[in-house]
Amino acid sequence: MEAVRYALQAVLPVALLLLLGCLMRKRELVSEHFAAEGDHLCMRLLFPVLLFRSISQGELALDSCLRSIAFAYGVIAVSLLAGILLIPRLVHDRNQIAVVIQSLYRGNFTLYGIPFSQLLGGAGAAAAASAIAAATLPVLNIAAVVMYAWYAGREQRSWTQLLKGILKNPVLWGVFLGLAFRPFHMALPGPLESLTASLAAMASPLAFLTLGVKLYGGRVPAGQRRLTGAVVLFKLLIMPLLALPVAIWGFGLRGTELIPVFLFTAAPSAITTYQLAGEYGADDLLAGSIVTISTLFSSVTLCLFVAVLKNLSLI
Numbered sequence: 001m002e003a004v005r006y007a008l009q010a011v012l013p014v015a016l017l018l019l020l021g022c023l024m025r026k027r028e029l030v031s032e033h034f035a036a037e038g039d040h041l042c043m044r045l046l047f048p049v050l051l052f053r054s055i056s057q058g059e060l061a062l063d064s065c066l067r068s069i070a071f072a073y074g075v076i077a078v079s080l081l082a083g084i085l086l087i088p089r090l091v092h093d094r095n096q097i098a099v100v101i102q103s104l105y106r107g108n109f110t111l112y113g114i115p116f117s118q119l120l121g122g123a124g125a126a127a128a129a130s131a132i133a134a135a136t137l138p139v140l141n142i143a144a145v146v147m148y149a150w151y152a153g154r155e156q157r158s159w160t161q162l163l164k165g166i167l168k169n170p171v172l173w174g175v176f177l178g179l180a181f182r183p184f185h186m187a188l189p190g191p192l193e194s195l196t197a198s199l200a201a202m203a204s205p206l207a208f209l210t211l212g213v214k215l216y217g218g219r220v221p222a223g224q225r226r227l228t229g230a231v232v233l234f235k236l237l238i239m240p241l242l243a244l245p246v247a248i249w250g251f252g253l254r255g256t257e258l259i260p261v262f263l264f265t266a267a268p269s270a271i272t273t274y275q276l277a278g279e280y281g282a283d284d285l286l287a288g289s290i291v292t293i294s295t296l297f298s299s300v301t302l303c304l305f306v307a308v309l310k311n312l313s314l315i
Helices: 002-026 032-057 062-090 094-105 109-151 159-167 170-184 190-215 222-250 255-266 271-279 284-311
Strands: none
Touching: 002 032, 002 190, 002 284, 032 109, 032 170, 032 190, 032 271, 062 094, 062 109, 062 222, 062 255, 094 109, 094 222, 094 271, 094 284, 109 170, 109 255, 109 271, 109 284, 190 271, 190 284, 222 255, 222 284, 255 284, 271 284
8 A cells, every 4th residue: 555655646746737737728827838938948958957967966886786777778778679670660650750769668767766666675775776767867868869869850860960969959968967077976066056956856847837738738639549558558567567577587686676677667658758759849749648648557557566566575
């Protein structure tokens, strides 16, 4: 019951932000222009600051988490390779390909990983989750930008255009600066520390709020509804069912090592899927519906997986 309560506590604030955005749009307190400007602010400033702080200040306990980190990298590599090979054959709209690929390989581990790990496994699991997050954030963000820069739009880009698009992305500059500052363990001056902390704290709430504004009145076509359902089903159920046996029997992960790995594979699609879709002119309505539905249904699927793993004495 504690896991159920915690899952609901994690999901309900997000659901309420989405609902608040819809109500604000319905009452005409904000406009579509507000949502567009909010998305722009998130991508150009708030998310880069959030990533800079997460990477530069995170503790990376490599010595005790090598197997978990290796498994997380394996999940990313296999998911990306399978997505690149299969999704373009199944999804024929180029503006949807990157959305589907990122929705499948990237979960909202930043929101779910550390607090859920702390609840289920205490300080040891939380430390492992922090290590996984710090080790995978740069790779996840670079891959996401490359996917959108390559696939978004009707025409395939040249390598020069792709590189230019990657280097201009503020999210990656947040990653690069975080990696540059990390080895020096440099503390920002007091005012800058407070400023960046405030900006980072705004990123996810504003992103979900603007998503709610955009979702109000937006009708997802029947084909997209089927695609959304298929992506959510794979992300929340099929992917963990495929990955967990490999983690348990292939990598020998149990207890505090298994908890963050399980969450890495089972977390709902990340909000940056929607943010990047809008930034690159991809199908942000599809991305928004996948993020919303997967977030809401994850409160059920996460609890089911926790119950099964606890009954099997694996966590």
